[in-house]
Amino acid sequence: MAEALVAYDLWKQYGDRTVVQGVSFTLNPGEVVGLLGPNGAGKTTTVGMLYGAVLPTRGFVKLGAVQVQSDGRQARAQMGIVTQEDNLDPDFSVLENLLHFAHHYRIRGNAARQRAGELLAQVSLENYAAHQIDELSGGLKRRLVLARALINRPQVVFLDEPTTGLDPDARQEFWKLVTNLKQHGCGVLLTTHYMDEAQRLCDRLLLLQQGQVIDQGTPAELIERTVGQEVAEVEGISEATLQAIANQAHSWCRSFGSGYLLALPATNHQSVWEQLTAAQPDRLTRRRANLEDVFLRLTGSSLA
Amino acid sequence: MKSRSITAWGVYSVWRRHAKVYQRTWLVNCLPPISEPIIYLVAFGYGLTPLIGNVTYGGQTVSYLEFIAPAMISIGVLFQSFFEGAYGTFIRLNFQKTWQALLTAPLTFSEVFLGDWLWAATKGMIAGSLTGLVAVVWGLYPALSLLFSLPIMFLGSLLFGAMGLLTAGSVRQVDQVNVPVFLVIVPMFTLCGTYFPRTTLPPGLKQVADTLPLSALTDLMRWHLALPQYWWLGSLWMITLTGIFAGLAVRRIYPQLMR
Numbered sequence: 001m002a003e004a005l006v007a008y009d010l011w012k013q014y015g016d017r018t019v020v021q022g023v024s025f026t027l028n029p030g031e032v033v034g035l036l037g038p039n040g041a042g043k044t045t046t047v048g049m050l051y052g053a054v055l056p057t058r059g060f061v062k063l064g065a066v067q068v069q070s071d072g073r074q075a076r077a078q079m080g081i082v083t084q085e086d087n088l089d090p091d092f093s094v095l096e097n098l099l100h101f102a103h104h105y106r107i108r109g110n111a112a113r114q115r116a117g118e119l120l121a122q123v124s125l126e127n128y129a130a131h132q133i134d135e136l137s138g139g140l141k142r143r144l145v146l147a148r149a150l151i152n153r154p155q156v157v158f159l160d161e162p163t164t165g166l167d168p169d170a171r172q173e174f175w176k177l178v179t180n181l182k183q184h185g186c187g188v189l190l191t192t193h194y195m196d197e198a199q200r201l202c203d204r205l206l207l208l209q210q211g212q213v214i215d216q217g218t219p220a221e222l223i224e225r226t227v228g229q230e231v232a233e234v235e236g237i238s239e240a241t242l243q244a245i246a247n248q249a250h251s252w253c254r255s256f257g258s259g260y261l262l263a264l265p266a267t268n269h270q271s272v273w274e275q276l277t278a279a280q281p282d283r284l285t286r287r288r289a290n291l292e293d294v295f296l297r298l299t300g301s302s303l304a
Numbered sequence: 305m306k307s308r309s310i311t312a313w314g315v316y317s318v319w320r321r322h323a324k325v326y327q328r329t330w331l332v333n334c335l336p337p338i339s340e341p342i343i344y345l346v347a348f349g350y351g352l353t354p355l356i357g358n359v360t361y362g363g364q365t366v367s368y369l370e371f372i373a374p375a376m377i378s379i380g381v382l383f384q385s386f387f388e389g390a391y392g393t394f395i396r397l398n399f400q401k402t403w404q405a406l407l408t409a410p411l412t413f414s415e416v417f418l419g420d421w422l423w424a425a426t427k428g429m430i431a432g433s434l435t436g437l438v439a440v441v442w443g444l445y446p447a448l449s450l451l452f453s454l455p456i457m458f459l460g461s462l463l464f465g466a467m468g469l470l471t472a473g474s475v476r477q478v479d480q481v482n483v484p485v486f487l488v489i490v491p492m493f494t495l496c497g498t499y500f501p502r503t504t505l506p507p508g509l510k511q512v513a514d515t516l517p518l519s520a521l522t523d524l525m526r527w528h529l530a531l532p533q534y535w536w537l538g539s540l541w542m543i544t545l546t547g548i549f550a551g552l553a554v555r556r557i558y559p560q561l562m563r
Binding site: 014045048051053054055072073074076077081083085087088089090091092096100101103104105106149 | 309313314320321324325328400401402404406407408410411412561
């Protein structure tokens with residue numbers, strides 16, 4: 001299967017500051033790839049390079065046969081872009097936002113109206129067609145931004161932290177839309193710092209820290225390879241005691257919230273658990289490992 | 305094949321967006337360019353004409369109202385194109401993020417810039433034309449002369465629109481737009497031969513006023529009264545300034561969007 005998008009060795013420097021360092025990846029049709037990293041990791045800069053708003057210091061992006069940096073217009077004609085900021089047009093109603101945006105793609109008249117109607121139905125905004133933008137909630141605005149990004153039936157869609165600031169229900173609604181895009185063969189690149197979102201939506205993840213990809217794989221692979229199956233959250237034990245338990249079990253621990261996180265090894269997890277219990281901590285819980293733990297292991301810091 | 309960085313469609317599509325917004329409130333938008341010159345003409349016509357009487361301009365004597373009517377057109381062009389370029393563009397760039405949204409579509413920076421610039425010029429043309437029509441109806445400006453003055457108005461609209469875009473790209477807060485307004489626009493509005501011939505100014509001040517672009521526009525708009533001796537130099541000066549301001553505006557706005 002031919003890749004929908006290829007990003008090769010992307011670098012971005014602002015003066016002496018390097019914000020993206022050699023990021024390369026591919027995006028296939030019907031695949032959701034997640035760029036995961038804390039604030040300032042270089043996610044938005046990378047997305048900017050993907051659609052041509054940020055000029056790479058080195059490297060290139062290709063959408064099919066089109067090179068984004070040299071022919072941004074043609075590339076963007078096949079892309080859908082949801083930026084972090086809600087840049088909907090406050091001078092127009094919901095429907096007019098779609099119709100005017102369609103015009104930039106030379107979609108006009110009945111074709112534009114038909115497409116706008118389809119998209120409003122797809123994102124469940126049919127009843128809001130005549131509403132002004134300032135009458136919409138944050139969740140409805142994000143849905144409209146997504147609808148606008150789909151006006152041209154894009155091959156790939158970039159979603160830059162699309163659910164930041166949304167309530168849980170609105171996020172769930174948005175996730176359904178992304179899943180729907182994937183099912184229709186659209187390649188989706190998603191940046192987020194929400195672990196649950198990445199784990200739920202993404203087929204592959206690239207973990208970004210200080211502009212570099214520090215690891216990549218499917219969510220399950222990353223968790224299994226980096227953390228294992230289970231972790232213990234511990235409070236009320238000294239770091240030295242915990243470190244000793246970890247060393248003895250060939251495991252690792254990290255500072256986590258008000259306590260510590262310790263990976264429970266697959267082979268002798270019961271023995272480690274018993275040692276932790278014997279140390280009489282204030283709090284001890286056992287749970288399945290997740291992507292947050294992966295990030296904690298790799299970077300020593302939480303993603304939130 | 306690589307596509308071109310500027311297409312007529314792209315520029316039109318951006319311009320059309322602004323025109324559609326304007327169209328929604330066209331009556332309110334058209335009111336100032338019509339009411340303002342009427343107010344000025346009534347005030348100056350009935351208030352100052354009895355005191356001033358006639359004015360000698362280009363070797364011929366004309367009524368004071370005939371003298372200021374072309375200036376009213378120039379001022380309409382100046383205000384509407386500059387303020388649309390400055391405030392309108394600043395708001396679209398920094399608050400509404402319209403430019404950023406447009407650049408996610410298959411449009412280039414050049415097209416978005418040209419669309420905004422042409423829109424600022426369009427507003428200058430609307431104001432100039434409506435003011436001109438009032439002057440024609442009042443019998444202060446010949447209808448045919450107004451028709452032939454349209455290219456001059458368009459050049460002026462492009463020039464002051466570019467000044468506005470340069471302002472929008474240079475300021476960081478909307479209140480800072482007042483700086484060029486009070487340092488450049490208001491002095492031009494008062495000194496550029498609008499309400500009195502520049503020959504009455506002290507020599508030093510006259511020289512400064514002569515170089516301000518509104519002087520060239522106002523002189524050219526009075527071509528039906530007397531064609532300025534160096535009309536081609538005035539035109540060339542306006543074209544040069546238009547190019548300089550537009551180039552500087554691009555240099556200020558481009559880095560804010562294409563990082």
